[in-house]
Every structure is written in C-alpha cells, then in structure tokens.
Amino acid sequence: MERASLKKLLSAKDIQKEDINALIQLAAQFYEGFKQDKRQFHHLAKGRLMASLFFEASTRTRFSFEAAMYRLGGEILTLENGASSSVKKGETLSDMGRIVSGYADIIVMRHPEAGSVAEFAKHAHVPVINAGDGPQEHPSQSLLDMFTIWHFQNRLEGLSLGFVGDLKFGRTVNSLVALLSYFPSQTFYFVSHDSLRLSPEKVALLKAAGHTVIESNEMEAIIPYIDVLYMTRVQEERFSSKEAYEKVKDHFILNRNQLGGAKNNISILHPLPRVNEIAEDVDTHPGAQYFNQAEFGVVTRMAILADMLDIVPF
Ligand code: NCD
Numbered sequence: 001m002e003r004a005s006l007k008k009l010l011s012a013k014d015i016q017k018e019d020i021n022a023l024i025q026l027a028a029q030f031y032e033g034f035k036q037d038k039r040q041f042h043h044l045a046k047g048r049l050m051a052s053l054f055f056e057a058s059t060r061t062r063f064s065f066e067a068a069m070y071r072l073g074g075e076i077l078t079l080e081n082g083a084s085s086s087v088k089k090g091e092t093l094s095d096m097g098r099i100v101s102g103y104a105d106i107i108v109m110r111h112p113e114a115g116s117v118a119e120f121a122k123h124a125h126v127p128v129i130n131a132g133d134g135p136q137e138h139p140s141q142s143l144l145d146m147f148t149i150w151h152f153q154n155r156l157e158g159l160s161l162g163f164v165g166d167l168k169f170g171r172t173v174n175s176l177v178a179l180l181s182y183f184p185s186q187t188f189y190f191v192s193h194d195s196l197r198l199s200p201e202k203v204a205l206l207k208a209a210g211h212t213v214i215e216s217n218e219m220e221a222i223i224p225y226i227d228v229l230y231m232t233r234v235q236e237e238r239f240s241s242k243e244a245y246e247k248v249k250d251h252f253i254l255n256r257n258q259l260g261g262a263k264n265n266i267s268i269l270h271p272l273p274r275v276n277e278i279a280e281d282v283d284t285h286p287g288a289q290y291f292n293q294a295e296f297g298v299v300t301r302m303a304i305l306a307d308m309l310d311i312v313p314f
Contacts, residue, residue, distance in 0.1 A: 012178035045074030055082030064297030165232035
C-alpha cells in the first residue's frame with residue numbers, strides 16, 4: 001500500500017518510521033538535484049503559499065523553511081515578530097489558526113509555549129508544522145537531524161548516540177530521541193547536569209522499547225564509544241532567573257583535545273545556535289557536521305513541504 005502524505009507535523013508522534021525513510025529519500029533526491037542545478041525544482045509549488053509565523057527568535061528554521069518554499073517555486077507570507085500580530089489585541093491562537101489557514105496552503109509556526117502550535121492548529125484547515133513550541137517539540141529539526149545522521153553514518157539503527165547539555169528544556173532532543181527510538185538497538189548516552197536530565201518517563205519509554213540507556217554527568221568518558229555526539233545549548237530562555245541559568249551554563253564544553261579517543265567516523269551535531277558548548281577548534285575536526293546539518297535544513301524542509309503539499313516530483 002502506498003504511504004499517505006503527512007497531514008500535520010506537530011509532534012514526533014505524527015511521524016511513523018516509514019515517513020522518516022520516505023522523507024529522507026526525498027531529501028536525498030533534492031540534495032542530489034541541487035548538485036546539478038538548485039533552480040530545477042522551482043515549478044513544483046507554483047501558486048502555493050506558505051505562511052511562517054514566528055513568536056520566538058529563529059534564524060535557521062525560518063530561513064530554511066522559507067528558502068525551501070522559494071526553491072520549490074512557492075511564495076511566502078511571513079510574520080517574523082509575533083508580538084506585532086493581533087494576538088496583542090487578544091486574539092486566541094485557535095482563531096488565528098482558523099484565519100491564517102484561509103490565506104495560506106501550509107503554515108509553519110513557532111511559539112514559546114508548550115502545546116501552543118497544537119492549539120493554533122485546532123481549527124486550521126491546511127497542514128500546520130510545529131517549528132518549536134517552547135521546550136516541547138521541534139519535529140522538522142529532528143527530521144533534518146535524522147537526514148544528517150543517515151548521510152554520515154549510512155544507517156539509522158544500532159547507533160551509539162551521545163546527547164549532551166540541556167536534555168530537560170531542549171525540544172530538539174525531545175523530538176529526535178522519539179524518532180531514533182523507532183529504529184532498533186540504539187544505545188543512548190545522556191550527559192547533563194543533574195537538574196537538566198531527560199525526564200524519567202522518557203528514559204523508561206526508551207528502555208521499554210528495548211534500547212540501552214546510560215545517564216551520566218561526565219562527557220569525556222563516553223566519547224570513545226559513540227557514533228553521533230549531539231551537543232545542545234542550555235536553553236537560557238526557559239529558566240526562571242538569570243542566576244539559575246548561570247549556575248548550569250558552560251558545564252559541558254567540547255574541545256578538540258577531548259576528541260582524541262573518538263571513533264574515526266564520529267559525527268558531531270548541534271542544532272545551533274551554539275553559545276559555548278563547542279570550542280571553535282572543533283570546527284575543523286573531520287567529524288564536525290553541525291554546519292552541514294544546518295545546510296541540510298533546506299533539502300529536508302523541501303521534502304517535508306513537498307510531501308505535505310502533495311507535490312512530490314520523483
Ligand atoms: C533549536 C531550537 O530552536 O530549539 N534551534 C534550531 O531550531 N535550530 C535549538 C536551540 O535554540 O538551542
């Protein structure tokens with residue numbers, strides 16, 4: 001049976017394993033096509049409109065979604081600073097979703113509150129993509145992270161994966177761990193300050209699904225064992241005070257020396273922006289893939305948009 005296209009992308013739960021495989025294949029085809037001519041897909045989304053509504057800071061996510069839509073030949077309506085919208089006048093998110101879905105064919109939205117994008121999508125009648133709802137989820141980032149892992153490791157299962165930093169508030173970790181857990185036999189190393197650990201419920205779910213989970217507050221010791229090292233920024237904006245943030249920031253800083261014992265084909269990822277977590281001397285390490293990862297955002301989001309708009313060319 002043919003796979004149905006995605007109708008919404010609010011959470012990792014909206015994606016099945018077959019969707020991940022299909023979207024990665026599609027992103028890979030766009031990636032290969034880009035090598036010949038980046039302009040060759042510009043007819044696919046002709047006449048389609050994507051609305052991007054951002055109520056929270058973004059560079060990569062908004063730009064790569066907008067670049068993806070333009071590369072497909074579509075057009076965009078953009079609200080870069082949500083504070084300037086009618087929400088200021090008291091409009092509810094669900095009303096706004098209903099209205100904007102009358103103007104656009106697909107909507108990408110980011111908002112600082114957990115569950116806000118689902119609330120917005122409640123009465124929307126076009127596909128809605130969650131581009132980050134507070135500390136909760138960021139599934140399109142996770143698809144591009146999966147594409148990056150597949151690209152550099154040639155597989156998505158049986159991996160040793162190190163997650164370092166803010167595992168409590170980091171939404172990219174939250175969604176990525178969920179997607180990785182669909183593939184068998186993973187070993188997850190979770191390294192964080194005690195106050196920023198992955199929730200015990202999620203750890204229990206991973207173990208119940210048959211994966212190995214090792215929690216630690218020591219980064220260097222795990223480096224020799226891992227295939228993918230996923231560094232994250234401590235999410236300052238989620239802390240109640242500057243002092244609370246100051247106490248836990250800069251706890252894990254990866255530098256070149258610490259990579260001495262790493263596997264030859266280690267892939268070092270980071271959703272970016274980095275603050276201090278990765279020293280600049282790592283940038284020239286052969287495993288440093290975070291800038292490639294950011295670039296893959298365009299082809300992966302082209303795949304997501306093409307799938308959701310039912311304009312897949314291949
Ligand atoms: C991440 C986010 O917004 O959650 N950034 C991104 O989308 N590439 C990670 C972060 O801000 O730390």
